[in-house]
Amino acid sequence: MNDKMEAWKERIREVESKGDLSPEALTLIHAMYEELEALTKQNFNLRKTALKATSRETRMSSKLKGALME
Numbered sequence: 001m002n003d004k005m006e007a008w009k010e011r012i013r014e015v016e017s018k019g020d021l022s023p024e025a026l027t028l029i030h031a032m033y034e035e036l037e038a039l040t041k042q043n044f045n046l047r048k049t050a051l052k053a054t055s056r057e058t059r060m061s062s063k064l065k066g067a068l069m070e
Contacts, residue, residue, distance in 0.1 A: 005040065008033065 012029055015021060021029070 005037065008036070 012033060015029070016026060
């Protein structure tokens with residue numbers, strides 16, 4: 001995902017260097033990019049938390065595991 005974000009950032013720089021867009025449009029693009037970065041980080045953290053939560057549920061205590069094996 002980091003490569004995608006870098007590609008978007010580069011495209012924004014290209015558009016800025018051409019000067020075809022109004023200042024308002026550039027402000028909007030930058031705000032949208034910042035929001036995209038924040039949501040990407042939030043998504044990553046949520047996925048990590050969900051993965052941790054599911055991995056905890058499947059674990060058994062060693063005593064219970066030993067009793068089931070007998």
